[in-house]
Amino acid sequence: MTARNTDTKEEIVRIGTALIKSHGYNAFSYADIAEQLQVRNAAIHYHFRGKEDLLSEIIDQYIDLYHSLDKQLKAVGASATVTLEKFIERYSCLVDANSICIIGSIASDYNTLPVSVKEKVNQLVTLVLKLVEQTLTAGKKTGEFMFQETPKTQTLLLMTNLAAGVQLARITGKKDYDTIKKAIIRQLKGS
């Protein structure tokens, strides 16, 4: 053998994540990852016993990502506006990549997952909702945002607009997503 790759595990997670967001969890196999990574099927099994273990790790990394994103934005004292912009930007990127958000993708396959993974998905969703709610609450306090609903309700409305907006964009095109995005911002910034 020529050279051994120390970050094969990370690559597997990266490719697996991309496949879930572009094709769906139940639409890819270890063979797809193996082909892209130029390794044998068994190499994936070495790092992750089964597909569900890989999914579990992927969700864990998303939880970590949102934790550090939050930490970082708080560290630099980012405003609610900037924080929300960064958040929305993530969804806009998904549209450009012809992908959907991982939570929306997993929601479709949710009933095929073991309880342990379902619980982790719940943790991730709860975390994201909490962070967005904090941002909306903070933004209302500073006068950056205005809305009538409770922060929790406004968070649910915002999140569902974005998540399904990305899904819709796949089918009807980017324009619909952009319309949704602008409306969200317009409404929060006050009419």
Add this chain to the structure above:
Amino acid sequence: MTARNTDTKEEIVRIGTALIKSHGYNAFSYADIAEQLQVRNAAIHYHFRGKEDLLSEIIDQYIDLYHSLDKQLKAVGASATVTLEKFIERYSCLVDANSICIIGSIASDYNTLPVSVKEKVNQLVTLVLKLVEQTLTAGKKTGEFMFQETPKTQTLLLMTNLAAGVQLARITGKKDYDTIKKAIIRQLKGS
């Protein structure tokens, strides 16, 4: 053989539809339908050459369903409020059945579908958006609804709230869906 079933084809469509909404398109096989229907695998192939043909028929039936639903509601002169209520009710039922809307489910697997099916999905989505927009426009005219956005934008916001609301309910529970549903109605009915 004992007796032949004249509506096997309809049953296949019914079970296939249910499977897509509960487990996702790429998570079920002909064997799952065959087992539920108590027929052999080849019987499904007799009615639908392949899985994509079945999906195509399922989407066709949804298009027909929305056309006749629209026709029927217009025939009885249903108000915009009643029309929208009927529409929202469909989503509430999905939540109770631990299912998601077929469009949301297919959106996850969208990139694995042949172009012919993608086009049909587009037709279905376009139809639903059109019908909801008509309802919102009519409701605004009669004073039943009030909203600042254009009917098209308001339709996109409403639809994404519902579609992703159903998906979210699967993960975090029905309460979040109910919150979204109430907020949608409250906002349309004017604050």
Add this chain to the structure above:
DNA sequence: GGGATTACTTACTAAATAGTAAGTTTTATT
């Protein structure tokens, strides 16, 4: 009532998928 058609079944195949066991090479440890 004979032939065609419909709606299947039985029986098979080819490929994909998930997974394991055992061996090999590289790197790290002492």
Add this chain to the structure above:
DNA sequence: AATAAAACTTACTATTTAGTAAGTAATCCC
């Protein structure tokens, strides 16, 4: 330098999946 551990590969198995070909029973048509 020897040993252990890490990161694989080769080679295999069992199951699922998609699909086909040929046959059969019931019903339709004239």
